[in-house]
Amino acid sequence: MVADSVTLAQALERTGPANASAMARAVERQSNLTKPPGSLGRLEEISIKLAGIFGTERPAIGGKAVIIAAGDHGVVAQGVTGYPQEVTAQMVMNFLAGGAAISVMSRHLGIRQVIVDAGVAADLPEHPDLRSLKIDRGTSDISQGPAMSRQQAEQCLEAGINLVVEVIESGVDLVATGDMGIGNTTASSAITAAVTGLDPEQTTGEGTGRNPQELQHKIGVVRTSLRPVVVDGFISGAAALVAGAVCPEARDYMIGSHVSAELGHRVALAELGLSPILDMGMRLGEGTGAALAMPIVEVAAATLSEMATFAEAGVSDRDPEDEPAA
Numbered sequence: 001m002v003a004d005s006v007t008l009a010q011a012l013e014r015t016g017p018a019n020a021s022a023m024a025r026a027v028e029r030q031s032n033l034t035k036p037p038g039s040l041g042r043l044e045e046i047s048i049k050l051a052g053i054f055g056t057e058r059p060a061i062g063g064k065a066v067i068i069a070a071g072d073h074g075v076v077a078q079g080v081t082g083y084p085q086e087v088t089a090q091m092v093m094n095f096l097a098g099g100a101a102i103s104v105m106s107r108h109l110g111i112r113q114v115i116v117d118a119g120v121a122a123d124l125p126e127h128p129d130l131r132s133l134k135i136d137r138g139t140s141d142i143s144q145g146p147a148m149s150r151q152q153a154e155q156c157l158e159a160g161i162n163l164v165v166e167v168i169e170s171g172v173d174l175v176a177t178g179d180m181g182i183g184n185t186t187a188s189s190a191i192t193a194a195v196t197g198l199d200p201e202q203t204t205g206e207g208t209g210r211n212p213q214e215l216q217h218k219i220g221v222v223r224t225s226l227r228p229v230v231v232d233g234f235i236s237g238a239a240a241l242v243a244g245a246v247c248p249e250a251r252d253y254m255i256g257s258h259v260s261a262e263l264g265h266r267v268a269l270a271e272l273g274l275s276p277i278l279d280m281g282m283r284l285g286e287g288t289g290a291a292l293a294m295p296i297v298e299v300a301a302a303t304l305s306e307m308a309t310f311a312e313a314g315v316s317d318r319d320p321e322d323e324p325a326a
């Protein structure tokens with residue numbers, strides 16, 4: 001670990017709630033901008049959240065990045081997914097070559113791709129866009145025992161936090177979380193059930209599986225997995241649940257980009273109190289929903305920061321005397 005990296009305990013201690021006075025100033029500023037109140041709909045709500053995150057009523061979003069964590073899961077031995085494990089490493093190569101869905105979106109939307117080896121079970125080449133968390137090559141099978149030790153889990157969180165800090169310090173204001181890992185939806189279903197207390201029936205969807213029998217089998221594997229204490233997987237919604245459970249203030253800094261067609265995602269968003277921006281019927285992962293929502297988030301900040309007020313533009317505001325009776 002490098003000298004100025006943060007420990008998990010330090011990161012938890014330093015994470016405070018969003019800035020309430022900046023949010024109050026943003027509400028006030030919104031009411032003076034040249035538009036009828038509320039006419040920018042959810043852009044206004046998002047802009048106020050951003051004011052709280054950035055600590056100013058004029059937030060500006062410059063650099064954007066998607067961090068795609070790739071890793072493998074021992075539980076794929078149970079036949080819970082439609083594709084072979086080697087697809088994880090092959091897709092990492094596809095990200096690096098620019099051919100994956102997230103690569104195309106990132107290119108068109110001005111988003112930097114950062115790919116992270118968070119435990120891929122294969123050799124990966126050196127590449128400037130590929131970082132390694134230097135952890136084990138894949139987890140153990142959660143349906144047979146703990147997927148990883150507590151120490152390994154903490155090490156992953158700490159390495160992940162330090163990587164995000166490094167990306168932000170390189171000039172990035174908005175980070176999309178992405179994932180790649182065959183078996184990810186099984187681990188995420190188990191985490192979502194564990195954190196929310198819901199039955200696996202309500203948190204387990206098809207993933208890349210193809211038929212109802214496969215889904216029933218997968219629900220059974222998730223149910224079995226919940227017996228040992230399990231920490232596994234980084235697929236975004238479930239990872240956010242873990243972050244929210246470890247550090248409740250972290251929720252203030254999350255924006256729900258889209259609702260996936262995958263069953264457990266709605267449950268995870270509800271638990272986090274996040275209302276998704278988009279509902280596009282997507283169920284891919286890789287950070288694709290987050291990348292697609294980024295321009296909307298950027299525009300929310302820009303309208304709050306850059307629109308003229310009624311006074312600045314010389315546009316007549318409505319007469320406060322004309323307010324309708326409550």
Ligand SMILES: Cc1cc2ncn([C@H]3O[C@H](COP(=O)(O)O)[C@@H](O)[C@H]3O)c2cc1C
Nearest residue numbers: 081083179180181182183184185207208285
């Ligand atoms: C070619 C391919 C590209 C992908 N990109 C994202 N995923 C998505 O599917 C995987 C999770 O589904 P399951 O839990 O059913 O294995 C993850 O890698 C996720 O990112 C992909 C899956 C495949 C096959």
Ligand SMILES: O=C(O)c1cccnc1
Nearest residue numbers: 207208260262283284285
């Ligand atoms: O919504 C997701 O993130 C998702 C859904 C299915 C497979 N992989 C990811």
